[in-house]
Amino acid sequence: MSDTAKFEIGGKGFDYPVMSGSIGPDVVDIRKLYAQTGAFTYDPGFTSTASCRSELTYIDGDQGVLLHRGYPIGELAEQSSFMEVAYLLLNGELPSQDELSGFTNTITRHTMVHEQLAAFFRGFRRDAHPMAIMCGVVGALSAFYHDSTDIHDPVQRTIASHRLIAKIPTIAAMAYKYSVGQPFLYPDNSLSYTGNFLRMTFGVPAEHYEVNPAVEKAMDRIFILHADHEQNASTSTVRLAGSSGANPFACIAAGIACLWGPAHGGANEAALNMLREIGTPDRIPEFIARAKDKNDPFRLMGFGHRVYKNYDPRATVMQKTVREVFDALKVNDPLFETALRLEEIALNDEYFVEKKLFPNVDFYSGVILSAIGFPTEMFTVLFALARTVGWVAQWNEMITDPDQKIGRPRQLYTGPTQRSYVPVEQR
Numbered sequence: 418m419s420d421t422a423k424f425e426i427g428g429k430g431f432d433y434p435v436m437s438g439s440i441g442p443d444v445v446d447i448r449k450l451y452a453q454t455g456a457f458t459y460d461p462g463f464t465s466t467a468s469c470r471s472e473l474t475y476i477d478g479d480q481g482v483l484l485h486r487g488y489p490i491g492e493l494a495e496q497s498s499f500m501e502v503a504y505l506l507l508n509g510e511l512p513s514q515d516e517l518s519g520f521t522n523t524i525t526r527h528t529m530v531h532e533q534l535a536a537f538f539r540g541f542r543r544d545a546h547p548m549a550i551m552c553g554v555v556g557a558l559s560a561f562y563h564d565s566t567d568i569h570d571p572v573q574r575t576i577a578s579h580r581l582i583a584k585i586p587t588i589a590a591m592a593y594k595y596s597v598g599q600p601f602l603y604p605d606n607s608l609s610y611t612g613n614f615l616r617m618t619f620g621v622p623a624e625h626y627e628v629n630p631a632v633e634k635a636m637d638r639i640f641i642l643h644a645d646h647e648q649n650a651s652t653s654t655v656r657l658a659g660s661s662g663a664n665p666f667a668c669i670a671a672g673i674a675c676l677w678g679p680a681h682g683g684a685n686e687a688a689l690n691m692l693r694e695i696g697t698p699d700r701i702p703e704f705i706a707r708a709k710d711k712n713d714p715f716r717l718m719g720f721g722h723r724v725y726k727n728y729d730p731r732a733t734v735m736q737k738t739v740r741e742v743f744d745a746l747k748v749n750d751p752l753f754e755t756a757l758r759l760e761e762i763a764l765n766d767e768y769f770v771e772k773k774l775f776p777n778v779d780f781y782s783g784v785i786l787s788a789i790g791f792p793t794e795m796f797t798v799l800f801a802l803a804r805t806v807g808w809v810a811q812w813n814e815m816i817t818d819p820d821q822k823i824g825r826p827r828q829l830y831t832g833p834t835q836r837s838y839v840p841v842e843q844r
Contacts (some may be wrong), residue, residue: 645807688719719780
């Protein structure tokens with residue numbers, strides 16, 4: 418490809434440099450376009466726009482590839498741990514055993530939250546959605562941890578990053594406990610990151626909670642698979658908020674608010690609701706026929722993906738995890754039988770194969786989370802918990818990027834042209 422792109426606007430020609438990354442599509446550097454031509458580009462949703470340069474995550478939707486710092490997501494989910502992936506995203510390389518131990522120890526000792534935050538929770542209605550609580554509490558962290566809000570201090574940035582990754586599971590568990598009227602549980606430093614979260618969520622003070630190894634492994638995989646996903650809506654929100662110089666806690670709260678949208682973080686809940694609507698395996702053919710009918714509003718949720726035009730690489734791991742969890746928990750529920758049968762039919766149906774409507778990670782994760790015991794309103798909270806690692810890594814990268822400027826998208830104005838004010842009595 419040529420190293421310049423030629424634009425012609427108003428009969429005049431302009432050249433713009435073409436930039437190449439280490440992998441993936443080339444990009445046209447149009448930073449001087451407006452200054453030189455007086456024109457903007459028009460790209461709703463920014464689907465053809467690179468908003469930044471990043472070394473964190475690479476996606477090739479056509480080939481079904483997802484890499485974190487160059488490592489395939491399948492290898493990380495099968496062989497790594499969430500703490501190891503968190504270190505990788507934050508620091509650029511996989512840790513040595515000593516580095517991993519040190520990092521895990523640091524995160525473990527940041528898991529407690531300020532005691533006054535418990536009182537903060539009581540300000541919410543008992544029936545508040547857990548994501549509403551997450552938005553409020555995470556945003557309030559800056560009021561409790563003043564010593565790590567100076568974004569220009571690398572040490573404070575590191576402390577804030579560790580605090581966010583460590584405290585998000587505690588806050589998520591507290592949001593769940595508050596919604597069901599049970600007392601909060603303090604973290605247990607003898608447990609793993611994921612095991613600790615499960616105990617804080619499902620344990621009670623009256624008895625000992627035993628972490629199920631299969632469930633712990635499944636949750637750790639789910640966290641890995643959702644840790645980062647390039648410049649999606651919530652990540653872009655975190656970067657945009659951070660570009661103004663906002664403190665990291667406010668930036669992550671902004672990401673949580675964006676993730677709450679049903680088109681983003683609510684997909685696994687929608688997939689589970691669809692399975693409930695289908696009900697039993699014998700009704701699947703009826704709904705398959707409806708999905709193929711262009712005049713029927715019914716759509717198969719959890720199939721296909723905005724980015725992946727091939728099999729979602731995360732779904733491959735989740736497919737295996739579903740069976741492991743079902744076996745460990747001895748699941749016997751028509752809902753889960755329906756999910757497995759629907760998956761089998763869709764993977765072998767010519768219509769779905771031709772349109773590349775493969776089961777995605779949301780199809781499987783909703784089924785697994787429900788089997789473990791999470792209510793659907795907690796699904797997006799768990800997504801936010803995992804994605805906080807990616808958000809924090811993206812935020813840190815943005816802060817240190819010399820090309821970074823405050824986000825300021827432009828627009829194609831279609832409103833009235835200039836007109837004079839008319840006093841109210843003359844209208």
